[in-house]
Amino acid sequence: MLASLKPKVASILSDSAESVANRLQAVCTLLRDSVxxxxxxxxxxxxxxxxxLKLGPYAGEPTDHTIIPFGKGICGQVALSNENFVVPDVTAQDNYIACSITVKSEIVIPLFKNGENIGQIDIDSNTPDPFTQEDERFLEFVNQKVSQIL
Known part of the structure; x- marks a missing residue:
């Protein structure tokens, strides 16, 4: 199913008539509505x-976490490690910043531009342990496409 979203993601991101922020917002909305x-x-x-880290475009409930220090929470850890972080159960993480009591799991994939970690895509799920290697590869694809327009 995720593979079928790749052409849609690529199409949204290649629409240079839209601002970068609007294209990123459209990708967030597409992913939230489709998965x-x-x-x-x-x-x-x-x-x-x-x-x-500073919050950019997102789709979902508003969050108070608009600024995250490096090293803090899952996102802050990925900013330092430069590696994917899949959390099957957020309650098992000591360094987790709770955005909502309904969140059960999280995946964070770093976004690289010219070899530098400049950001990340962050996905929270209300479902325990839903993320697979397919999600990791798909979100790596999304970030690769995003880096081309930044």
Whole structure:
């Protein structure tokens, strides 16, 4: 099912008539609306020269976590590790920042531009342990396409 979204993601991101922010928003909305266990989808980006992430476009419930220090929570850990982080059960993570009591699992995939980790896509799910390697590969594809328009 995820593979069928690839052409839609590529089409949205290649629409240069739209702003980058609008294209990223459209991708977030597409993913949240198309994958039943993607309950919150958003991008975080490195905040200038600061050791923190700043919330970019997202689809889902509003979050108070608009700034995340490097090292804090799953997103902050990925900013330092440069590696995918799949959390099957958020309650088992000591360094987890709860966005909502309904969130059961999370996946965060770093976004690279010219070899530098400049941000990430973050997905929260209200379903326990739904993420597979297929999700990882698909979200890596999404980030690769996103990096081409940044």
């Amino acid at each position: 039943d266990y993607y309950d919150w989808v958003g991008f975080y980006f490195k905040n200038g020269d600061k050791e923190e």
